Amino acid sequence: MTASRYQPADIEPRWQRTWLEQGLYRTDTDPSRPKYYALSMFPYPSGNLHMGHVRNYTITDVIARVRRMQGYRVLHPMGWDAFGLPAENAAIDRGVHPADWTESNIANMRRQLQALGLSYDWERELATCDPRYYRWTQWLFLQMWHLGLAYQKEALVNWDPVDQTVLANEQVDSEGRSWRSGAKVEQRYLKQWFLRITHYAEELLQDLDQLPGWPERVKTMQANWIGRSVGAYLEFPVVGRPAKIGVFTTRPDTVCGVSYVVLAPEHPLVAELTTPEQRPRVEQFLQELQQLSPAERTAEDRPKRGVPIGAMALNPFNQQQVPVWIADYVLYEYGTGAVMGVPAHDERDFAFAQQYGLPITQVILPPGVDQPMPLENAYTGPGTLVNSGEFDGLDNETAKETITQKAQAQGWGEARVQYRLRDWLISRQRYWGVPIPVIHCQHCGVVPVPEPDLPVLLPRDVQITGRGLSPLAQLEAWVNVPCPTCGRPARRETDTMDTFIDSSWYFFRFADPHNDQAIFDPQVIQNWLPVDQYVGGIEHAILHLLYSRFVTKVLRDRGLIAFDEPFTRLLTQGMVQGLTYKHVQTGRYLPPDQVIQENGEYRDKETGAPVAVVYEKMSKSKYNGVDPEQVLARYGADTARMFILFKAPPEKDLEWDEADVEGQFRFLQRVWRLVQQYREQPPAPATDTTPAERELRRTIHQTIQQVTADTTGEYQFNTAIAALMKLTNALTDYQGTNSGVFDEGIRTLLLLLAPFAPHITEELWHQLGHQDSIHRQPWPQVDPSALVVDEIPLVIQVMGKTRGTIPAPAQADQATLEQLALASEIGQRYLQGKTIKKVIYVPGKLLNFVIEG
């Protein structure tokens, strides 16, 4: 037996070693080439790669490899989002230091990534927990501090009473429970650090239009998150007191319909304005609210509750006095934390007024209605003003402007744009994060750590118990420092930063990863950024992607970069789902070995209960995970990559299916055998090109066209691979001799397949006698002349119905083709004796005969 077998376990590690030794994927910095920056969202080093990672990194790797072959200098780096809570949990659960735990996880995952054959430039690797990196995270924070974009304030935060720690909003589920302990979170007032992302709200919204390469869905989510509303700020003086209640409304046109004013329960004016008679009721109400989680309090199906606080407010537009209430449906964090209640024209106010018997005054008449009628629901549509004094008769859109202008002229208010976006709370009372580089001095206040003193190192020797204060706060030796300004005893900030800050600028650092003089050299950034193609999960549609856009704009305003947006194209890949068994009745998940199949039905092995077979996102608790290492051991990296790219388009969810994995393995085997047979075949002397060869050559160049389009335009790796399979089939079916065209076919197949299956193609390329790496070869070019055909199948339609095709000369004109069609069997059958009214001709494609009757 001469033909060797395809054995990925042999060839893959060998080539991975060679590539690394040769520095094959070191970043090409030749400035004469166009740049391409391909980036996957870097992972949290949890210890093991999962299939989601494999999918993400394979996609970006193919893109990077194609661009390299096309002559671009490609930046394709990898690093580690290495700070975060799981490391502290490991310390608590197993007594490992977070740094050691993280380091060994990184080592393992780096090995796993290398086993996938990903073409990273490992010389640019970075980890956010490295002081050489987080020094610049601290520097970035100080820039924001100097710009007034970082500040401290008292804020309501989520407090987990079991874990004794603060949680970020995203770590609390929709029922108000901690993701880790499952405890109901409480609201506490704590002094926290914030970044003023709201300063950029308008620009973050507007610049979404600069991003045609982003999925519409992500842009919509960001726009909703920013939540721009146009309206007015209006002031209601409190009767008998100097205080004024400011409200934000999108409906200034309804101001004469105000029948009460509501403050959020947390509003500072509540204490000041509550009358002695009302105080007991108010305090009881506030206490009741304390018992509820934020999620419970704001649940929409909950009846709205409130109490009057005794004070009256004056509506300056009609001089009416209306009561001031507090109610649970008013959010302190949005707008001014106070609203005007217009029951007739706002659904929430309507419900509230009905419940408490407050007056409902209609001030907008729907079109075609000429006098107020009792309302069954709030009327929120357009109309004409009534009961509004001087504004009666105005259409309500005009009235919005007129009334806002009057408010402004009289000093009662102004036009205002309000955003839903809140400032970014970055304080974390945790150990494994970047220390916030400030010092609190009794005499000088908050003093930033001077830049030469950076980094503020995270001390190694700490007790991590998950109880009590932040671990850093307990390290007296670390906390106590002299004030940088006055030299007197002062204390370090003991909060660390949200890890989303670490990841909001890492893509800059990859361009200049070893710079120890600056966060980066602006020249180098200009040379590589923005990121041309960013790939990651949809779960970051808002958080990471919004934060990164914000930081980019800050750096731009600081004069360090000259562009507005960090990621030109964004691809959000779909989930990888596993075969999942769950009880039909209970929805409980079952391990595969607990399930038996009989007569096509799936049942619980023990109880016989019916079991549903579905695909769901892979997770330990669902017993549906597939370990990448096992797949690699069994089929090799090339098969895993091919499967994951072929099974579904990149944005769609992907169902892991062992049978399809084997299908890909079979395909690579076919390619292997094809090349082995080709090697054994003696080369034939040159002859005239046969029709079969012309046909094959056309297939070759159609494949080049298809694969090129699918890997550089709209990413459709599944159809690219389908085209490669077709080419393989065509080469296998080719009955001719070992001709020049066949040579071209084999060579082109390997070159086009190389970005997808880098190992087998490299091996076969060398077996064919090439010395240089296939991954350094230029990308095949389409020869337009190869696509030209002599004869086409012309589609014949009658009245729009396809009746078949006839072979026709490609160059023939319409009249000739019509003659051919009429003379053909199809023409005889369907057109004989009919009157042809009209003929539609699509050049090179079809003839459609429109006939009488």
Add this chain to the structure above:
RNA sequence: GCGGACGUGGCGGAAUUGGUAGACGCGCUGGAUUUAGGUUCCAGUCCUCACGGGUCAGAGUUCGAGUCUCUGCGUCCGCACCA
């Protein structure tokens, strides 16, 4: 409730954007090779014996609709008292 996306064979998915629906793969069926095979190869595989009919259902535009418009049904995702 609001916003977005989507509905194509037994399954995953194709269809140059208005021009032969079902590429490619999985699965399945039959055959061949093999000591054997969960190997490989060959043939077939939308439905129908056929005429024909088919892209969730219904209507519309068009010579022609999976593709465009409207209505309905269904699925998925995001937001959810944001004034």
